[in-house]
Amino acid sequence: MLRRNMVAVLIAAVLIVVLLVAFILALAQDKLPELALDLVVYLFAITFTVFVVGRIVAWREGRRWHVAKSWLHLLLLETIDDLLKELLPAAVPREGVETDEEVTVYEVTGERVHFGEVVAYGSLRLLVGAGDKDLQSHINRYATEVGPPRYASLAREAMSDARGQVRDMLATSGQLLEADITTMVIGLDQAIAAAITHLDSAAHMRNEKLEDSSYRDGDPSTAQRTREADRELGFVCSIIVESVVDSAIKPKAWLENELLAWEGQSPLQHL
Numbered sequence: 001m002l003r004r005n006m007v008a009v010l011i012a013a014v015l016i017v018v019l020l021v022a023f024i025l026a027l028a029q030d031k032l033p034e035l036a037l038d039l040v041v042y043l044f045a046i047t048f049t050v051f052v053v054g055r056i057v058a059w060r061e062g063r064r065w066h067v068a069k070s071w072l073h074l075l076l077l078e079t080i081d082d083l084l085k086e087l088l089p090a091a092v093p094r095e096g097v098e099t100d101e102e103v104t105v106y107e108v109t110g111e112r113v114h115f116g117e118v119v120a121y122g123s124l125r126l127l128v129g130a131g132d133k134d135l136q137s138h139i140n141r142y143a144t145e146v147g148p149p150r151y152a153s154l155a156r157e158a159m160s161d162a163r164g165q166v167r168d169m170l171a172t173s174g175q176l177l178e179a180d181i182t183t184m185v186i187g188l189d190q191a192i193a194a195a196i197t198h199l200d201s202a203a204h205m206r207n208e209k210l211e212d213s214s215y216r217d218g219d220p221s222t223a224q225r226t227r228e229a230d231r232e233l234g235f236v237c238s239i240i241v242e243s244v245v246d247s248a249i250k251p252k253a254w255l256e257n258e259l260l261a262w263e264g265q266s267p268l269q270h271l
């Protein structure tokens with residue numbers, strides 16, 4: 001710090017000496033007005049270069065990287081949406097109603113961009129938020145419909161895939177992300193890691209319970225015990241998955257706002 005201050009003092013001293021010499025020479029030659037005019041021109045040129053040209057160059061550089069950043073935002077949003085599609089049912093039957101009426105949990109809206117046969121974007125809009133008291137019930141019904149052991153396996157696989165994709169993006173392009181979204185994505189990664197561990201434990205406990213019961217009696221009540229174990233597993237899965245959905249909502253909303261806010265236009269127009 002001291003050495004840096006000394007360099008600044010030396011530069012200032014040199015500038016003062018140069019200005020004094022120029023002032024003395026201009027005074028001796030009776031050219032003070034020309035010196036003053038030259039100094040004004042030089043100061044204007046330096047100020048213009050630093051504050052105007054520099055800002056224009058920085059703005060152009062920022063716009064060049066904004067496309068890459070927006071594409072990364074798009075990939076993260078797609079990864080989160082794909083995870084939610086795997087974890088949540090699109091719709092569930094309405095409880096207490098005998099008709100075919102259903103409650104829509106999410107719907108796919110927005111634009112789609114195709115690169116060959118690959119769909120690069122399809123916005124998922126949640127109609128039942130993470131704070132909704134019915135979300136856990138919807139997940140539990142979906143797990144029961146699919147089969148709790150199978151749902152636990154599918155949910156684990158989807159979480160593992162999403163976590164791998166997120167980690168790859170953070171490792172290769174994380175420097176393009178803002179601090180806010182980086183923190184949110186890391187939080188989602190940690191929530192998924194914890195959820196995978198809990199799902200493995202819940203599935204292991206369910207299998208152990210069934211093996212224990214079968215070893216003890218082996219009577220026809222085994223089917224009932226299996227149903228009870230599956231019911232418990234489905235309930236635990238609904239709690240675990242709800243926590244992941246809750247962790248995914250915040251980065252999803254941030255990414256959607258960023259993509260839609262760029263100059264108030266479609267997030268895909270500049271891509």
